[in-house]
Amino acid sequence: MSYHDITFPDDLEANVQGRQRLLAGEMPTFRLEKRYVRKDGQVVWAVMVVSQILDKSGSVIYTVGQMLDIDTLKRVEQSLRISQAGLANAQRISRIGDWEWNIRDDSVAWSDEICHLFGIDRSLNPKTYQEVLAWVYPDERPLVEDAIYVALHDFKMFTIDFRIGHPTDGSQRFVCLRGEVIVDGAGKPERIRGTLQDITERKQTELALVESRQLLRELSRHQKTLIEEERKHIAREIHDELGQRLTALKMDISLLRLRFGNDPLLLEKLEEMRALTEGTISVVRHVASDLRPSALDLGLVPAIEWLAQDLESHSDICCRLDLGNEEISMKDTQATVVFRVVQESLTNVARHAKASEVVITLRNGNGQLQLQIQDDGCGFDPAALIQPRGFGLFGMRERTLGLGGKLQIDSAPTRGTTVSIELPFPMEAKE
Structure with missing residues (x-):
């Protein structure tokens, strides 16, 4: 052989x-x-x-x-080539490449995939740390520098998203930079290595989603404004037109009683008509008040006082007010939003809290309008807000966001609930 x-x-x-x-x-x-x-x-x-x-x-x-x-060596090399090919393919699919910065000689090395990501020749890759920073948008360079600084001192991995300008056409790209510090035998930073991922499509989708949510919020705010205006109009129509007619009817009934008071049967019928008319007037006033409380025309503080009185008159809950001494002047649409938040909060207290007392605090200062509704009720798990039944609280949050503010709900079982909102003040109307 x-x-x-x-x-x-x-x-x-x-x-x-x-x-x-x-x-x-x-x-x-x-x-x-x-x-x-x-x-x-x-x-x-x-x-x-x-x-x-x-x-x-x-x-x-x-x-x-x-x-x-060398059979074992060759098989290991083959496995390594397969792994490297798989890694390159995975990087291509996920639009990610790897990099390494040698701190001692300030040299930066990039994988071929990074060149492929940006469609540039390898010679255009930044060679030093400062050249890397030159790619970063000026207003975001401090973010990158701070992340690197912290990593070098704490030896922790870091992840940061930022924008870069494409080296050839200047177009904006979003990237995610990840890295970890490699130390030498003395425990001093020697290199930083990590990955760079093109997340432009993801960021564009996120921005589009944010814009969409903002548009929906603006649409919702506008819709609520229209609804409030319509409620206001209907309430006045009911109060002025129907209320006046019912009052006139009541006066006519009184005149009939004076004229035909000697007829017992007729007098009994007139008394029934008078009682029915007074009941109808009461219902009309109640409906008009539910649609648009007349106290709102006097200002936010009187409107909140009216809500407190209404709560006490329909429940055993004591409502204490700490509304400050200053009159708070704001646009009607804005006062209505704050009023509805208080109204929804008190409704929740009456229905669910099993509380004996609720305290409403209102403050205006340092460019902020601060409102707090605190009860001593049974409380709840805030995680339940994600459930469909939480739409009332969701609506409160959306109303607050519509005025550029924020809403916070603090609660726990047996510990009561506190609803806090902060609004920029004085507020500008968003018509």
Whole structure:
């Protein structure tokens, strides 16, 4: 059996050529990494080294050959190539590349995928830390510098999103930079390595979602404003038109009683009509008040006082007020929003809190209008706000956001509930 029989076919030509050159004296030693075919048909890798031993006259005495098994090494290399190919493919799919900054010589190395991400030649990649910062939008460079500074001092991994300008066309790109500090034997920072991911599409989607939510919030605010205006109009129509007609009817009934008071049957009927009319007037006033409390026309503080009185008159809950001494002047649409938040909060207290007391605090100062509604009721788990039944509280939050403010709800079972809102004041109307 010759070496032809045990050499893998694809490696045979290189083996023959090398052997011929060795025999021709073109080289003293012939080395070749080749595959061998074993008796069982399995292919293995080995390094073959063949040398000629010469005498003093330069004639070949004999030939020495050595063979080193490198099959395990080759299989590891193959696995590594497959892994690297898989990594490159994964980076391409996820639009991510890796980088490394050598702190000592200030050199930055980038993977090929980063060049592919931005469609640039490798020569355009930044070579130093300052060149990297030059890519970052000026107003976001401090964020990157701070993240690197903290990482170098705390040795913690970092993740930061920021914008860069494309090196060729200047277009805006969003990237996510991740990194970790590598220290030397003395525990000092030596390198920072990590990944860079193009998240432009994700950021654009997020921004579009934010804009969409803002548009929906503005639409909702406008719709609520229209509803409040319509409620105001209907309440006045009911109070002025229907209320006046019912009052006139009541007066006519009183006149009929004076004229026909001697007729017991007619007097009884007139008394029923008077009672029915007074009841209807009461219902009309109640409906008009529910649609648009007349106290709102007097200002926010009187309107909140009216809500407190209404709560006490329809429940056993004591309502204490701490509304300050200053009159708070604001646009009608804004006062209505604050009023509705208080109204919804007190409704929740009456229905669910099982409270004996509620305290309403209103403050105006430092450019903020601060309102707090605190009860001593049973409380609840704020996580329940994600449930559909939490739409009332959700509406309160949306109303507050519509005025550029924020709402916070603090509660726990058996510990009562506190609803706090902060609004910029004086507020500008968003008509």
